């Protein structure tokens with residue numbers, strides 16, 4: 001049977017924790033400690049105790065939301081009255097019975113009508129996070145209750161799971177450039193998928209892999225239902241990773257089910273237009289702008305430029321290095337060597353203290369043929385966790401004196417007679433082995449070409 005083709009439409013609602021020091025309506029810390037205990041960052045406000053009223057909303061949260069809106073090309077609604085709403089629902093994670101949000105059918109969103117990498121942005125919302133409820137034990141942890149969340153709603157412009165994943169990757173990189181979202185917390189995504197019938201919503205997926213699998217499964221499921229003449233109603237699903245399936249949670253509720261009412265304890269928000277233009281002027285370069293600069297100003301090839309732009313710290317490091325050395329010529333010292341030592345030590349550039357000046361010193365020493373590349377790589381291994389000036393190191397200079405190298409070569413041949421014989425019998429790899437032995441004996445300081453020539457002379 002030939003499948004009738006449907007206009008596949010996918011839209012996203014992306015939730016991320018805004019990078020603030022305090023919670024949205026109280027002074028409790030927003031930043032979690034490693035191994036923190038439950039309910040250690042709480043107060044009467046963020047636990048929703050009777051009689052407690054919210055403080056004025058955290059200004060930093062609104063500032064971050066505006067920055068994100070600008071990156072997404074949205075119009076910031078500075079000329080409109082933004083009203084905090086109570087979104088009611090009964091669930092153990094929200095003891096006051098409602099969530100405060102600037103969203104819902106009767107509300108003007110903080111920003112709207114954007115476009116990012118070809119996908120239209122409908123609007124953005126600001127809201128508070130509920131607590132964490134464990135359905136197995138019934139225990140509730142309020143540490144995350146009241147954290148500021150942004151919700152980014154897209155139009156159903158995506159046409160495939162791959163399209164979604166590629167776009168989300170670009171979004172995450174762009175947001176990391178303005179440091180507006182908490183890196184450690186990641187993002188959570190609700191995905192809307194429609195094929196032949198009403199759209200369904202898959203709730204709360206927290207990794208790119210899962211998002212891809214959930215969308216692909218859901219498309220397949222809907223098309224099978226179509227063939228079986230099952231009507232597709234509007235509904236809410238969850239993705240069960242272990243089964244690899246989407247599972248029905250409930251028939252979709254309409255906006256009226258949340259009984260939105262304006263929050264009487266919070267003032268109407270007016271965004272200052274001057275503040276918006278100031279934030280716009282001071283936005284850092286976007287990943288696309290950085291990429292363009294690497295290609296045109298620094299003349300870096302595309303593959304390396306793309307490696308650099310994926311990580312703001314790395315591209316900043318490169319630009320600092322480029323002020324001191326011919327960074328194009330020595331690009332591999334960033335995109336290969338620096339990443340090698342970071343990966344080996346399972347660290348990110350943020351977690352260590354590597355000064356671009358120290359790498360520049362090393363590169364200059366190679367350039368002037370004062371040290372060998374091998375020695376430089378060995379020194380770089382010691383740059384974690386803290387880099388240092390090579391002026392502090394003695395005995396690192398390159399050995400070019402041929403009589404000194406001859407002695408190392410004689411030693412290497414004497415200690416490895418079999419390798420020497422093998423080479424004479426035609427085994428080329430044995431030469432590399434012997435060069436390696438000379439490097440070890442000279443603590444990686446012997447000049448490569450002189451060593452090779454000298455070994456060839458002795459092995460004739």
Ligand SMILES: [Zn+2]
Nearest residue numbers: 026028043046
């Ligand atoms: Zn609190």
